[in-house]
Amino acid sequence: MTQPALQVKDLKTQFFTDDGVVQAVDGVSFDLHPGETLGIVGESGCGKSVTALSILRLVQEPGRIVNGQILFRGDDIVTMSDEEVREIRGKDIAMIFQDPLSSLNPVLTVGFQIEEAIEAHRKVPSKMALSRAVELLKQVRIPAAESRVHDYPHQFSGGMRQRAMIAMGLANSPSILIADEPTTALDVTVQAQILELLRDLNQDLNTAIILITHNMGVVASLCTRVLVMYAGRVVEEGPVERIFKEPQHPYTWSLLQSIPRLDSDRHDRLLSIEGFPPDLIRPPHGCRFNPRCQFKIDRCLHDDPPLMNVGPDQDAACWVTMRRALAPNGERRG
Amino acid sequence: MFTRGALLYIGQRLVLIVFTAVAVSSIVFLGVHRLPGDALLNERRPDPAAEAALLHYYHLDLPLPEQYVRYVTGLLHGDLGESYVNRGVQITPLLLREARVSAEVGAAALVFTIGLGVLLGVIAAVRQNTWVDYLATTTSIIGYSMPNFVIASLLFLLFGVALYNWTGGALFYNSGWTGSYGTLDQILVPGFALGFPYASIVARLTRASMLEVIRQDYVRTARAKGLTSRVVIVRHALRNALIPVVTILGPLVIGIVTGSVVIENIFGIPGLGKEFAASILNRDYNIVIGLFTFYAIIIALANLLVDLLYTVIDPRIRY
Ligand SMILES: Nc1ncnc2c1ncn2[C@@H]1O[C@H](COP(=O)(O)OP(=O)(O)OP(=O)(O)O)[C@@H](O)[C@H]1O
Numbered sequence: 001m002t003q004p005a006l007q008v009k010d011l012k013t014q015f016f017t018d019d020g021v022v023q024a025v026d027g028v029s030f031d032l033h034p035g036e037t038l039g040i041v042g043e044s045g046c047g048k049s050v051t052a053l054s055i056l057r058l059v060q061e062p063g064r065i066v067n068g069q070i071l072f073r074g075d076d077i078v079t080m081s082d083e084e085v086r087e088i089r090g091k092d093i094a095m096i097f098q099d100p101l102s103s104l105n106p107v108l109t110v111g112f113q114i115e116e117a118i119e120a121h122r123k124v125p126s127k128m129a130l131s132r133a134v135e136l137l138k139q140v141r142i143p144a145a146e147s148r149v150h151d152y153p154h155q156f157s158g159g160m161r162q163r164a165m166i167a168m169g170l171a172n173s174p175s176i177l178i179a180d181e182p183t184t185a186l187d188v189t190v191q192a193q194i195l196e197l198l199r200d201l202n203q204d205l206n207t208a209i210i211l212i213t214h215n216m217g218v219v220a221s222l223c224t225r226v227l228v229m230y231a232g233r234v235v236e237e238g239p240v241e242r243i244f245k246e247p248q249h250p251y252t253w254s255l256l257q258s259i260p261r262l263d264s265d266r267h268d269r270l271l272s273i274e275g276f277p278p279d280l281i282r283p284p285h286g287c288r289f290n291p292r293c294q295f296k297i298d299r300c301l302h303d304d305p306p307l308m309n310v311g312p313d314q315d316a317a318c319w320v321t322m323r324r325a326l327a328p329n330g331e332r333r334g
Numbered sequence: 335m336f337t338r339g340a341l342l343y344i345g346q347r348l349v350l351i352v353f354t355a356v357a358v359s360s361i362v363f364l365g366v367h368r369l370p371g372d373a374l375l376n377e378r379r380p381d382p383a384a385e386a387a388l389l390h391y392y393h394l395d396l397p398l399p400e401q402y403v404r405y406v407t408g409l410l411h412g413d414l415g416e417s418y419v420n421r422g423v424q425i426t427p428l429l430l431r432e433a434r435v436s437a438e439v440g441a442a443a444l445v446f447t448i449g450l451g452v453l454l455g456v457i458a459a460v461r462q463n464t465w466v467d468y469l470a471t472t473t474s475i476i477g478y479s480m481p482n483f484v485i486a487s488l489l490f491l492l493f494g495v496a497l498y499n500w501t502g503g504a505l506f507y508n509s510g511w512t513g514s515y516g517t518l519d520q521i522l523v524p525g526f527a528l529g530f531p532y533a534s535i536v537a538r539l540t541r542a543s544m545l546e547v548i549r550q551d552y553v554r555t556a557r558a559k560g561l562t563s564r565v566v567i568v569r570h571a572l573r574n575a576l577i578p579v580v581t582i583l584g585p586l587v588i589g590i591v592t593g594s595v596v597i598e599n600i601f602g603i604p605g606l607g608k609e610f611a612a613s614i615l616n617r618d619y620n621i622v623i624g625l626f627t628f629y630a631i632i633i634a635l636a637n638l639l640v641d642l643l644y645t646v647i648d649p650r651i652r653y
């Protein structure tokens with residue numbers, strides 16, 4: 001295998017609130033390889049966004065990265081100077097967010113916001129920055145880009161705004177694009193277009209993509225590998241086909257059970273798993289998923305399972321993998 | 335810069351301002367003429383013939399409706415009539431000259447209000463909950479809990495008396511304005527007294543607004559792009575944070591205009607505010623009416639400017 005483009009090692013990010021310390025990300029590790037598309041899935045509040053924000057050190061007060069390394073080209077982003085991180089942001093690693101309306105500045109034109117993304121890292125004459133902005137808007141298939149470049153965000157439709165956000169992310173041809181639920185706020189047809197756009201970018205420009213989503217269907221359509229998060233931890237990781245065909249963690253299994261059959265439903269929050277995600281200030285003892293797990297055994301109540309190899313290139317953090325849980329009653333073979 | 339719609343809107347507002355001016359002066363005109371005694375009470379004339387001549391000179395012998403028509407006709411031509419107390423002094427040029435004086439101090443006050451206010455607010459927000467924030471916040475609490483005349487008196491003591499004694503008379507604040515242009519210190523000291531309470535309001539509002547805007551998604555986007563924190567704060571956060579500040583600019587201008595009456599009298603500045611007090615005490619009613627009209631026009635124009643400023647600062651607003 002090639003050298004990873006990004007390596008996250010034992011990342012812990014916590015929020016120091018008045019109620020206590022929220023362990024939002026608690027020991028997450030993963031590698032991202034050049035040109036790869038990695039999906040991060042999990043229920044609301046499991047720490048996906050905080051993981052993504054940590055990578056660019058964008059976590060706001062009262063949040064802090066308290067442990068771990070984020071290795072990019074051999075350097076640790078966690079310990080870099082502010083200026084070094086600034087140089088990476090938007091240039092080598094770009095990020096786009098869930099709600100494209102609130103993520104664009106309402107008082108600046110779309111074109112200007114793309115231009116400043118370019119100018120933050122390169123001295124270019126403003127004429128050139130403008131023509132590059134137009135070119136980027138064309139690349140993300142905004143019609144009449146020459147005139148729309150002067151529009152304000154409120155003059156764009158939802159899908160166009162997200163395209164503009166992507167254009168902004170691509171401004172400096174980053175090697176990694178982090179997309180935090182880029183389609184959740186959009187309607188179904190537009191969702192599909194944005195995903196297609198991301199797929200093309202990945203293939204044409206070889207940009208590695210980290211795609212964060214609730215939606216297993218989105219993962220299936222775009223990603224090659226997937227990371228399943230639960231309560232601030234990675235509970236399962238592996239190639240998409242393996243995870244879909246033979247999930248080994250009961251949580252992953254439940255997630256897949258709860259996919260709507262037509263995997264295009266809008267806002268399909270994964271509500272069909274019983275119970276609620278745990279309180280991250282006082283997480284449960286043992287396996288964090290145990291209060292909601294149908295397959296738990298005694299050990300799960302006091303012993304915290306580490307990520308263990310459960311198949312070719314597939315890891316899961318569970319004492320009772322699905323292979324063992326389902327084999328006896330013959331529902332499924334592992 | 336302005337679209338046709340915007341120009342039309344400005345035109346409508348200007349017409350409205352003319353109506354406002356006429357309405358305000360009419361109310362004051364009628365009010366003043368209902369006061370007991372007549373306008374020349376101060377100059378009791380022993381000779382009834384001379385008094386009648388005076389009344390005739392000022393058309394005060396005409397029936398009220400006729401006086402009113404004369405007044406409004408003059409007003410629409412920009413002629414506010416003649417002073418009762420100082421015969422031969424035309425009010426319009428007098429007020430225009432005094433307006434220039436007031437504008438010098440008012441502009442300084444506005445610079446303090448906006449400049450100092452925004453600066454304190456931004457610094458406090460960016461350094462939230464540090465000593466810098468506490469210092470800026472305390473400064474602004476002092477500002478809006480002290481009325482402008484208290485600040486003015488303190489400044490007077492400080493610059494006029496203490497500084498004089500300390501430097502042995504070499505350096506001090508000299509209150510007496512001669513002519514219509516003040517020296518820099520003669521403008522800045524009263525400007526500060528006039529603007530500081532409002533600067534405090536602006537600082538408080540800017541701080542709250544900045545703290546809210548800093549948490550917005552687009553500020554995060556701006557940081558994610560790799561912009562320097564200075565650009566993020568000034569271009570992305572501050573521009574949006576100023577939108578609510580622009581909202582209170584209208585009332586602030588009114589505050590500065592009314593506050594100038596007090597400040598100009600304390601500092602002896604020969605502007606509209608000083609004239610305002612003097613003309614009422616002298617029962618120089620033509621000047622009183624003229625001043626009210628003048629103030630109405632200034633405030634209306636300020637509000638129009640604020641509304642236009644909105645479209646500049648927030649492209650979502652169009653007229
Ligand atoms: N500013 C904050 N202060 C305190 N806790 C926070 C803060 N931001 C996030 N958290 C906590 O961190 C945890 C992880 O949040 P995160 O936003 O990463 O979830 P997510 O997986 O992205 O969820 P969603 O799917 O809803 O976006 C949550 O439990 C949340 O309560």
Ligand SMILES: [Mg+2]
Binds near residue numbers: 048049050180
């Ligand atoms: Mg999120």
